[in-house]
Amino acid sequence: MDVPVLALIVVAGASVAVAVPCLLLAFLCRRSRSSLKPLIHQRCRSSPSRPALPVSAPDTSSSWSLYGADAGACLQKLSLADLAAATGGFSPDNIIGDGSFGFVYRAVLPSGAAVAVKRLSGDGAAGAGNREFRAELEVLGSLSHPNLARLLGYCAAGRDRILVYELLERGSLDAWLHGEADEDGEALPWPARLRVARGAAAALAFLHHGRRPPVLHRDVKSSNVLLGEGFEAKLADFGLARIVRGSPAKSHVSTQAAGTAGYVAPEIWAGVGATAKADVYSFGVLVIEIVTGHRPSWPVKTKNGEKEVDMVDWAREKIGAGQASEIMDRRMGIGGQGKEMDEAKGLLEIAWQCTDSGQKNRPTMEEAVEMMNRI
Numbered sequence: 001m002d003v004p005v006l007a008l009i010v011v012a013g014a015s016v017a018v019a020v021p022c023l024l025l026a027f028l029c030r031r032s033r034s035s036l037k038p039l040i041h042q043r044c045r046s047s048p049s050r051p052a053l054p055v056s057a058p059d060t061s062s063s064w065s066l067y068g069a070d071a072g073a074c075l076q077k078l079s080l081a082d083l084a085a086a087t088g089g090f091s092p093d094n095i096i097g098d099g100s101f102g103f104v105y106r107a108v109l110p111s112g113a114a115v116a117v118k119r120l121s122g123d124g125a126a127g128a129g130n131r132e133f134r135a136e137l138e139v140l141g142s143l144s145h146p147n148l149a150r151l152l153g154y155c156a157a158g159r160d161r162i163l164v165y166e167l168l169e170r171g172s173l174d175a176w177l178h179g180e181a182d183e184d185g186e187a188l189p190w191p192a193r194l195r196v197a198r199g200a201a202a203a204l205a206f207l208h209h210g211r212r213p214p215v216l217h218r219d220v221k222s223s224n225v226l227l228g229e230g231f232e233a234k235l236a237d238f239g240l241a242r243i244v245r246g247s248p249a250k251s252h253v254s255t256q257a258a259g260t261a262g263y264v265a266p267e268i269w270a271g272v273g274a275t276a277k278a279d280v281y282s283f284g285v286l287v288i289e290i291v292t293g294h295r296p297s298w299p300v301k302t303k304n305g306e307k308e309v310d311m312v313d314w315a316r317e318k319i320g321a322g323q324a325s326e327i328m329d330r331r332m333g334i335g336g337q338g339k340e341m342d343e344a345k346g347l348l349e350i351a352w353q354c355t356d357s358g359q360k361n362r363p364t365m366e367e368a369v370e371m372m373n374r375i
Contacts, residue, residue, distance in 0.1 A: 078153050078155045080158075083107065083119075083164070097116075102120040104116055104117065115165065120133055120160075120162065136238045136239055137163075138243065139241045147233055172223045172226055176227065187329065187331030190332040190344065193332065196233040196290060198233075199225075199233030200235060217282075218278070219240045222290075262295070263281075265278040266281075281355055281359070284350070284354025285312055288311070288315045288351045292315060296312065300314045302314065314327070325344075
């Protein structure tokens, strides 16, 4: 056989030997990808608690997901055009709330469903608004509890960072306690206040003890407690929240002060890292606010002409002296002795323990819930 012919046969045989395994490998990879896709789709489809939202085709040049195709797959990814249309072009007339990072709008989707759209400040990927966006996606994107506001979807396009939540028509606890929500001028009744306190406690107990790793909220306050139709409490705004490792009572997530004046635990101002006990303190302040009707950030003038005092100090002194009935919000309609008076006093006793200046002396949220169940 001629040498050129023999060389040609050898080259052809070598080519076949290389091509066959490559084709086989490609075939197996294709089958593997095909078998994974239905599993991912099925997992998201099995979550009935998340209503369907209109989803535009993703723009890969401007869209961004914290989770990629795995952990965030059940959150709906929306386009800026969809959300602009739903909010009337982010009209000021549709603003239902605001915060340090942006505005919240009431939006009506093409399906007719009403949602709350939180548009964070457009200060780019390095700004505080983007950090809040990432924090809320990381925390709420993986959690579900009856007393947590549900995150339904998100959008990240250009400088815009937007979160879409279930709409709670009764608004915030802050608005109800301080005269902005009830158009009839009627105060929030005691049974509703007790239910709200129980709901907020259940949400924090779940964050601290009901999941691993635990979550610290770090901004518990009345404006971050939203109310459903039956006055069920929904803890919201997780822009300052942090996921911690290890024991929530001992793990320090940051030495940077975070929170809202009046609610912040004293050790935070002292530069001690936030722990679950700081959330417990804020919860105690929230309970005092619920029962007394006083804003924690406003000082209290005990008598005409007397010096103004800190609300928490004022309340703790009265509770410790057995004078809790003197500081209750008279608009609740609780008078004299009875079941409701005992409940209110019991709730203030729990708040007194939660707002102890020494974090080691405060109960955990699990213990606080147990005490509330005995009221």
